[in-house]
Amino acid sequence: MSSDSLEGWDLVIGLEVHCELDTNTKLFCGCPNSFGDSPNTNVCPVCLGLPGSLPVLNSRAVDLAMRIGAALHCDIRPSRFHRKNYFYPDMPKAFQISQYDAPINCDGWLELTTGKRVGIERAHIEEDTGKTTHLGESGRIQGASSSLVDYNRAGVPLVETVSAPDMNSAQEAKDYVSELRAILVACGASDGKMEEGSLRVDANVSVRRSGSKELGTRCEIKNVNSLKSLGKAIEFEAARQIAVLQQGGTIRQETRHFNEDTGETSSMRSKEDSHDYRYFPEPDLVVISPDEAWIGGIRSGLPPMPAERRALLGSKCGAGSPGTPSSNQVSTVVAHGLDALVLGALDDGADPRIALSRCANEAVARVDAALHLAPTSFSRLVTMESVGDITATQSKLVLGEMLDEVDQKLEELGGSTGGFGGYFEVDPEAIANSKGFEKLDNTTLARTLDDIVESNPGEWERFLAGDEKVAQFFVGQMMKSTRGQADGKAVISLMNARRDKKG
């Protein structure tokens, strides 16, 4: 949908982001909080809601929730838990323990990279539900003959961050989620993996005539599993609502499901009274009442947030204004918590563009390993590429093998990276040597070019006549002849030097 069809209308978007907290255990019991284990292996009487079991609150979950509140400039307040009652097999207790009228964090804000501030209404603690899959022909709820339930996720600690309806475009909503994600990772609260469900977004979308102050009726969109889907879902939903209103219809407040395959939202069938949750205070838990010392410790212990780190990394790299490729790379590096790699390389005098590229492109793609690669090792690699000992292509290959080694060492630790915050040293020179990556001396380079020019006189004439497109042809031929050892930049400058000499 183009933005033209929104002409005359304003979008109003509020987001609810559920973030699984990075704890060892669940919120109210000592079962592992771990993704991807065999079904129903991380369960106990508490998270199965067996009679007589009692919840006991995880102190790290409270610490992380307070860190999130501090990072979002919230008031951190005394809070309590409520039971949210509903019948659905994903919660065998028939209620979810959540925070209702007294959330731990409220009234904060988040600043987008554009400088716009989005209000944070609250960020409260609650438990996650089990995972249901539906058996039957369609695989969907409708028409399923029965459902299967895995309770490994039931009771995993969540913080739900509820924004004010302050966003006005799909792009702003995406910017908000990516900044929130970066903040949650920076707090140490989350791994930020949307693809594993660590971060889940519900979008409240409404439309109104441009200039109107009154809010339209909103619909809540669920099942948005990526930033891309979020943008698509919001644009589809806005266009749908505008079409309904333009035809004289009214919007019904409802929950809608986003279908990844069709890119459309559809009404989720539910009973009219399904939102009657009959909240009441959870009698098995007492209030959380953090004193000033506890809150002060959380606030002062907060690591630097993404905005500050982007500014630091950006200025050290000489990154340009927002929107330039290098500032996007800076954002990517910071969002994944890999600033230490680039900063280390810069301190050792490496080329900032090379350090940023290797980190934002190659290291980010394998962030789990990259987080445990010693900055000194990364720095040595980037320095080798910066001084021309290896080419960019070779550098990427070496980095790949370095990260393979880190993965191997992590595996030797027992396959679990949880809790391990250390670094591994990997020697890039040893890898480069073992692959026979050596710098081609200028004589060899010149001789190879001579041969190629001789076999392709026509192309060479075109290059000399100023045809820049044909330059890439020569780089490609040089790479082929040297089996990738030639440095593209060195080839170009050699060719330019020859043309200048002729001219």
Place this chain on the structure above:
Amino acid sequence: MTDQASRGKISREEVVHIASLARLGLDDGELDAFTRELGAILDHASTVAEIDLRDVSPMSHPIALSNVLRDDVLDECLELEDLQSNAPDFFEGKFRVPKILDEP
């Protein structure tokens, strides 16, 4: 409704609503009986409202405790065999339950 105790406390419609939320199928006689009984319970509880509580601050919990926390340390989980033996229906390591939405 003519019943004395339930008047103003809870309506028959509210009882129907609560029964449907709790997935209880009640017949007319039971609805009448529960409307009466719930009304009597609410009536009894409402005597609390007669107490002068102007100087008492609201409380969340009858026990004056706060910050009851445990360390984030792993504990033992149940064995799959035990789960299976306690579940009415178990399939491929998961609990099998009847289809969820009962609308047509």
